[in-house]
Amino acid sequence: MDLKESLDSLYGIASDAAQAAARKTKQLAEIAKANLSIYAEEDKIKKAQVELGKLYYRDYVLGEEQDEAEYLPWCQKIDESKQTIADMRDYIDELKSGRVEITEDDVVVVSEEAPAEAPTEPETEAAAPEAEQPEKPEETPEA
Numbered sequence: 001m002d003l004k005e006s007l008d009s010l011y012g013i014a015s016d017a018a019q020a021a022a023r024k025t026k027q028l029a030e031i032a033k034a035n036l037s038i039y040a041e042e043d044k045i046k047k048a049q050v051e052l053g054k055l056y057y058r059d060y061v062l063g064e065e066q067d068e069a070e071y072l073p074w075c076q077k078i079d080e081s082k083q084t085i086a087d088m089r090d091y092i093d094e095l096k097s098g099r100v101e102i103t104e105d106d107v108v109v110v111s112e113e114a115p116a117e118a119p120t121e122p123e124t125e126a127a128a129p130e131a132e133q134p135e136k137p138e139e140t141p142e143a
Contacts, residue, residue, distance in 0.1 A: 031095055031096070038089070041082075041084045041088070044081045045081045048081070049078065051074055052071060
């Protein structure tokens with residue numbers, strides 16, 4: 001009977017170790033997913049900042065007054081992405097501290113808003129060439 005108890009005990013220890021390794025692997029996978037979400041949001045911020053800059057520069061070149069209504073959607077996208085990044089960083093901290101227990105149902109949502117935003121970007125891209133057109137006539141009289 002001692003042999004059987006020893007084998008059962010050994011089996012229990014091995015099983016616990018395997019479960020702990022599986023939990024740690026899931027934790028690391030969740031952290032990696034959250035980091036990918038952060039990188040995606042940072043990319044969205046950079047794109048929004050570029051578009052915002054194009055709009056601002058176009059208004060500057062044309063001598064138009066700054067239209068806050070035109071800038072506001074891009075600023076809101078930046079704010080939303082920054083909030084998502086802060087939430088993801090909090091989630092990562094919770095994962096690392098063990099305050100969140102990972103189950104198979106837990107999934108980090110990777111924001112896939114870029115395809116949904118695609119229709120709004122061409123509108124600003126169409127506006128961007130307007131900013132380039134006035135530059136050429138201004139350069140010609142100076143030269």
